[in-house]
Amino acid sequence: TMRVIRNERRIEILSSVGQYGTLGGLMVLLAGLVISFARPTWVLPVAVSMGLGFTLSVVGGFFADRYAGSLAHHKTLAEVLKGLDYRHALLQYVLPVDHVLLEPGGCTVFVVKSQGGEVVYDADRGKWKHHERGRFFRRLVGQAGVGQPDQEAEKEAEALQTYLKEEMEDAERVPVRPVIVFVNEDVQLEAEDSPVPAFYRKKVKDWLRGPGDLRALPEDLQERLADVLGVDEDQEASG
Numbered sequence: 001t002m003r004v005i006r007n008e009r010r011i012e013i014l015s016s017v018g019q020y021g022t023l024g025g026l027m028v029l030l031a032g033l034v035i036s037f038a039r040p041t042w043v044l045p046v047a048v049s050m051g052l053g054f055t056l057s058v059v060g061g062f063f064a065d066r067y068a069g070s071l072a073h074h075k076t077l078a079e080v081l082k083g084l085d086y087r088h089a090l091l092q093y094v095l096p097v098d099h100v101l102l103e104p105g106g107c108t109v110f111v112v113k114s115q116g117g118e119v120v121y122d123a124d125r126g127k128w129k130h131h132e133r134g135r136f137f138r139r140l141v142g143q144a145g146v147g148q149p150d151q152e153a154e155k156e157a158e159a160l161q162t163y164l165k166e167e168m169e170d171a172e173r174v175p176v177r178p179v180i181v182f183v184n185e186d187v188q189l190e191a192e193d194s195p196v197p198a199f200y201r202k203k204v205k206d207w208l209r210g211p212g213d214l215r216a217l218p219e220d221l222q223e224r225l226a227d228v229l230g231v232d233e234d235q236e237a238s239g
Contacts, residue, residue: 002088018061107177111181113182182199
């Protein structure tokens with residue numbers, strides 16, 4: 001089976017920030033609301049508590065969206081790729097980029113998106129459109145927008161290429177490609193014309209095994225690449 005190598009410490013810390021930040025923010029907001037009714041003349045304390053509570057909620061929501069809950073990026077991506085064989089290793093939060101799949105033929109850098117609703121890539125304008133019920137309130141509590149995931153993914157791939165060039169003399173022989181994956185089961189994705197391959201969760205493995213299958217690198221290069229990325233042959237996970 002596919003090896004999964006994670007920085008468990010980072011995930012634990014940022015998951016806690018997400019959970020407790022959101023809870024703390026709601027409690028501070030509630031306190032501000034109570035003060036506003038009990039002491040209407042206390043304008044400054046109310047403003048401070050409301051501002052602090054909102055900030056905590058947004059920061060907590062931002063990290064909770066990525067590291068906690070059912071759509072935590074590390075968990076959902078591992079689920080999406082489950083079933084790949086032992087020649088593959090998924091590295092999460094242990095390299096300069098968040099999610100890297102080491103394959104016999106090179107590296108795939110994943111940008112994970114957890115938004116639901118309708119996501120469309122407008123090829124004429126080069127923009128992404130996102131429509132989701134309650135989107136405004138989700139943004140208020142820290143959920144990031146879709147943004148420009150193609151540009152984000154390309155920058156991630158460039159960052160990994162730069163890292164490999166610093167660590168390997170023949171890094172140019174290693175294909176590094178970006179991929180966007182939407183992991184929310186409620187997403188309706190229309191992105192066939194995206195400049196970076198973008199998939200709904202169930203389609204990723206089919207692409208990796210089919211049109212996206214990379215020709216295997218020479219064994220000596222595979223071994224050196226695995227060594228540079230910190231992947232041991234018998235390794236299953238690390239924190």
